[in-house]
Amino acid sequence: MRRDRRINMDFGLTEEQRIIQDTFKSFCDKELSWEYVRWMDENVDFPPDELWQKFVDIGFFGAAAPEEYGGQAMGWVDQMLAYEQICKKSMSVALAMGVTSGFGVRFINELGTKEQKDKYLPLIVEGKWKTCMALTEPGGGTDILGALSTFAEEKSDRFVINGQKVFITGAHVADGLITICKTEKDVKKAKSWSTFIVPREAKGVTIGKIDKISCHHCDSVEIFFDNVEVPKEELLGTRGNAFYEIMTVLNPERIAVAMMGVGITAAIYEACMQYVQDRNAFGGPISRFQILQNY
Ligand SMILES: Cc1cc2nc3c(=O)[nH]c(=O)nc-3n(C[C@H](O)[C@H](O)[C@H](O)COP(=O)(O)OP(=O)(O)OC[C@H]3O[C@@H](n4cnc5c(N)ncnc54)[C@H](O)[C@@H]3O)c2cc1C
Structure with a gap:
């Protein structure tokens, strides 16, 4: 059976x-x-x-x-x-x-x-x-592991950040820039990143506008970091592990x-459905024409 x-x-x-x-x-x-x-x-x-x-x-x-x-x-x-x-x-x-x-x-x-x-x-x-997330750099986004060069150098009780990010959505109004930087030098690239919460108002942060062809009411901008000092308490996650950690954050974001x-x-x-029912041609709504009914 x-x-x-x-x-x-x-x-x-x-x-x-x-x-x-x-x-x-x-x-x-x-x-x-x-x-x-x-x-x-x-x-x-x-x-x-x-x-x-x-x-x-x-x-x-x-x-x-x-x-x-x-x-x-x-x-x-x-x-x-x-x-x-x-x-x-x-x-x-x-x-x-x-x-x-x-x-x-x-x-x-x-x-x-x-x-x-x-x-x-x-x-x-x-x-x-x-907030916003600052990951992409001018050197590339898809191959971000190869491109990321913004560096956060440890100096006593703080990190000092230098570098540039690009296409960062909402950074021009964000209170905190969640910024992914390199912190380690002589290790595999995937073990060299760390994440920081950087106040947008911090000394040395500059925002640059990018002209887009659409989506004008939400700018995506450049961020320049020039000796930006961030206290160690603003390290987010485990030092050197950000590449793996941000995957857990970014995968659902793809949804x-x-x-x-x-x-x-x-x-x-x-x-379109509304339009073909409202728009008239040859004495009636254009929705009655066979070519439009295909859709
Ligand atoms: C509207 C908008 C908002 C954004 N917001 C943010 C944000 O908030 N934070 C942030 O960090 N970034 C943001 N980005 C950046 C985005 O993540 C990058 O644009 C993206 O990662 C692609 O990087 P790229 O532009 O440098 O293109 P590239 O990496 O240079 O790619 C160029 C082209 O090559 C193709 N390509 C690359 N590698 C391959 C491959 N292996 N096989 C086949 N094709 C390939 C790509 O598909 C693309 O068409 C935003 C981008 C846009 C457009």
Whole structure:
């Protein structure tokens, strides 16, 4: 007798996930109208404070943070359901909010000491500490292990950083720059990196604007480090182990990048569907033509 070994898997959303999706859809429909997104793209290099505060109020920055720090410790599917709705409206807003919620919460929560978590996580959840991740350098991003040359030299109770980063999203407004530097000289490259939390206001930090062809309401900029002194307490994670550590942070972040593609594609599809039903030609909506029905 053949045994039926099929397992029924339910890929549908739970009731709670549907509520998250609906809540963020309504929120984004209200706060990210096409007119407002266009206004931002033509006038600002980062979403205005009022919009930032609305994301704080809806709990966006606490989504991934542990409950003891005021967060909701939501799972990845739940977080991405919310994120998709933002991506459908504005890639810039998704980037702007995403670097603090994604890089900020994850770097601190995964790699931080108890003191660092106590210091930074509540501030992130309350929207009072913006951050960014400074990894890419002018020498290259894909081959970052070969390209990274920004160096943090140990000097008594601090590290002194010299070098340059490029394309760093949100660094021009970030309070803390999560910066990956080389700290070791005579070891394998993969064992030579360390991560630091560098205050953007630190002496020797300079930001340079990069003109982009899109996503103007969330700049990605250059950072120059000229003898920037960082106390040893701002070392994040284990010295020399950052290459391996940032993989644990960056792998889930790729899911968020994929959601940008999903969100943008869904938004285009919905806009096209609406357009072919509204637009008339030859006495009726163009949606009745066979070529358009193929889609
Ligand atoms: C909008 C935006 C935001 C960004 N935000 C951040 C940020 O917040 N923080 C940060 O650290 N970085 C950020 N980056 C930088 C990003 O991570 C790099 O652009 C990326 O890693 C690619 O590096 P690169 O631009 O130097 O291109 P390169 O590494 O020089 O690559 C150039 C081209 O060669 C191709 N290529 C390279 N190697 C291979 C290979 N082995 N096989 C096939 N093709 C290959 C690449 O796909 C690419 O098309 C951002 C970039 C953009 C565009």
